[in-house]
Amino acid sequence: MTLTPPELAPVDLLVAGASLVATVDDDRTEIKGGWVAVTDGRISGVGTPGTEPPARQRVDASGCLVTPGLVNTHHHMWQNLTRSYAPMTTADFLGWLGALYPLWATVREEDVYLSTRVALAELALGGCTTTSDHLYLQPPKAASLLDAQILAARESGLRLTATRGSVDRGQRDGSPMPDDMLEDVDDVLADCERVITAHHDTSPDAFVRIALGPHSVFGATTRLMTETAALATARDVRLHTHLSGDSSDEAYCLALHGMRPVEWFTSTGWLSDRSWVAHALCPSDEDVRVLGAAGVGVAQCATAGLLMGIGVAPIADLRAAGSPVGIAVDGSSNSDASSLWMEARMALIANRSRSGPAAFGARDVLEMATRDGARCLGRAGEIGQLSLGANADIAVWPIEGVRWAGAVTDPIEAWLRCGPNAPRDVYVGGRAVVASGQLVAGDLEGILSRHDAAARRIQQC
Numbered sequence: 001m002t003l004t005p006p007e008l009a010p011v012d013l014l015v016a017g018a019s020l021v022a023t024v025d026d027d028r029t030e031i032k033g034g035w036v037a038v039t040d041g042r043i044s045g046v047g048t049p050g051t052e053p054p055a056r057q058r059v060d061a062s063g064c065l066v067t068p069g070l071v072n073t074h075h076h077m078w079q080n081l082t083r084s085y086a087p088m089t090t091a092d093f094l095g096w097l098g099a100l101y102p103l104w105a106t107v108r109e110e111d112v113y114l115s116t117r118v119a120l121a122e123l124a125l126g127g128c129t130t131t132s133d134h135l136y137l138q139p140p141k142a143a144s145l146l147d148a149q150i151l152a153a154r155e156s157g158l159r160l161t162a163t164r165g166s167v168d169r170g171q172r173d174g175s176p177m178p179d180d181m182l183e184d185v186d187d188v189l190a191d192c193e194r195v196i197t198a199h200h201d202t203s204p205d206a207f208v209r210i211a212l213g214p215h216s217v218f219g220a221t222t223r224l225m226t227e228t229a230a231l232a233t234a235r236d237v238r239l240h241t242h243l244s245g246d247s248s249d250e251a252y253c254l255a256l257h258g259m260r261p262v263e264w265f266t267s268t269g270w271l272s273d274r275s276w277v278a279h280a281l282c283p284s285d286e287d288v289r290v291l292g293a294a295g296v297g298v299a300q301c302a303t304a305g306l307l308m309g310i311g312v313a314p315i316a317d318l319r320a321a322g323s324p325v326g327i328a329v330d331g332s333s334n335s336d337a338s339s340l341w342m343e344a345r346m347a348l349i350a351n352r353s354r355s356g357p358a359a360f361g362a363r364d365v366l367e368m369a370t371r372d373g374a375r376c377l378g379r380a381g382e383i384g385q386l387s388l389g390a391n392a393d394i395a396v397w398p399i400e401g402v403r404w405a406g407a408v409t410d411p412i413e414a415w416l417r418c419g420p421n422a423p424r425d426v427y428v429g430g431r432a433v434v435a436s437g438q439l440v441a442g443d444l445e446g447i448l449s450r451h452d453a454a455a456r457r458i459q460q461c
C-alpha cells in the first residue's frame with residue numbers, strides 16, 4: 001500500500017488516532033494508530049501516526065476501530081411493516097410467505113416510503129452505508145413503489161441499489177403469491193426500462209443504482225427470467241433473485257421445469273457475474289463449482305436461514321469456488337432485526353458451525369460485509385474499502401468499556417466476538433449519517449409514529 005504524504009491543502013475530514021484502521025484494501029492493510037483523510041467525498045489518504053495532513057474537520061477516533069462502511073446485499077424493507085408477525089412465527093417458509101402476502105398486498109407508496117426510511121435508519125445505526133433492496137411487491141397497473149423508495153433513500157443519505165422486483169406466477173400456477181399481485185411480463189419490462197432511465201446512476205459515487213429482480217422459481221416464469229436477463233444486459237444493470245432459498249426449491253423446480261434450480265437459472269441467461277443471488281442454501285457440489293466459475297455473487301442471510309430452520313449455506317465452498325459472498329439482513333419479517341453488525345456476527349457463528357473454526361475468522365466476515373458485498377453490487381473499488389479514490393464511506397466503532405474489557409490482542413476478531421457493538425460515527429461520502437451514536441437525518445420520531453400507524457393498519461390490529 002502506498003501511503004499518501006501530507007498534502008499542502010487541508011483535507012475536508014480527518015478521522016485520526018484510531019486504535020486500528022482496517023482498510024480492507026487489496027493488501028488488507030491494518031494500521032495501528034492510523035488515520036483516514038477525506039476530500040470531496042473520496043478517500044484522499046490513509047496513513048500511519050505522525051503523518052496526518054492538515055484538516056478542516058478532525059475527528060478523534062482514539063479507542064475506536066475504523067472500518068469501511070458495511071454493505072447490505074439483500075433486503076425487503078417493506079417487511080418491517082409486519083415484523084415478528086405473531087400468527088406466523090411458527091410457520092414454515094412457504095406457510096409464512098402465503099400468510100403474509102395478503103397483508104403485503106395492501107402496502108402502498110406511503111408505506112414503502114416509511115418502511116424505507118425506518119430500514120435505512122436502522123441500517124445506518126448498525127454501520128451500513130450502502131444497501132440493496134429487493135422490492136418485488138408491485139401491484140399491477142399501480143404507481144411504482146420503487147419511486148417512493150428511492151425518494152426515501154435520497155432523504156436518508158445512504159447509497160441504495162434499488163432492485164425492481166417482479167412476480168408473474170401465482171396461486172393459479174401453484175405458487176404462494178396471490179393472483180391479484182401478478183404483473184404482465186410486458187408491463188414489468190416497460191417499468192424496468194422506465195426506472196433505469198429515471199434513476200440509474202452509473203457514476204462511481206452514485207447514490208442510486210437500479211437492479212432487476214424476478215422473485216424466484218416460485219414467483220417467476222421462464223419468460224420473465226429470460227427477458228429480464230436480456231434487458232439487464234442491454235441496459236448494463238445488475239440481476240438479482242432468490243436461488244435455493246429453501247430445500248423445497250429443488251423438487252419444485254424439477255417438477256415445474258424438469259431441471260434443478262441452478263440449471264434453470266443457467267438456461268434463462270442468468271449464469272453471469274452480472275448476477276447476485278440471495279441464500280444459495282442447498283447447492284450441490286457441482287452447483288457451487290458452476291456458480292463460482294461464473295462469478296455469481298451470493299448474499300448470505302444467516303439469521304433468516306437459522307430462524308426459519310432452513311439451514312446454513314456452504315459459504316466457505318462458494319468463496320473458494322470464486323463467488324463473491326456478501327452479508328445480508330434479509331427482509332424484516334423473517335430476520336426481524338436489521339443490524340449488519342449482528343448479521344455479520346451471526347454469519348461468523350453460522351459459518352464456523354458449518355465449516356469448522358479454521359474456515360472462518362472475523363476478517364473473513366469483515367471482507368464479506370465490505371469489499372465482497374461491493375462486488376455483489378457491481379461496485380468493487382468504489383465502496384467497501386478504505387483506499388485512495390474510493391468513496392469515503394466509513395464506520396467508527398468504539399472498542400472500549402465493559403464489553404471490551406480484556407480484549408487487548410486483536411480488535412478485528414474482538415469486533416465480532418465481543419459486543420453488542422454499534423458504530424459511534426458513520427460517514428457516507430464523507431458526510432455524517434450517524435454522529436455520536438445518533439441518526440443525523442431529521443424527524444425520526446415523526447417517521448416512526450407514521451410507520452406505527454401504517455403497520456397497525458396493514459396487520460389490522
Ligand SMILES: [Zn+2]
Binds near residue numbers: 278330
Ligand atoms: Zn429475500
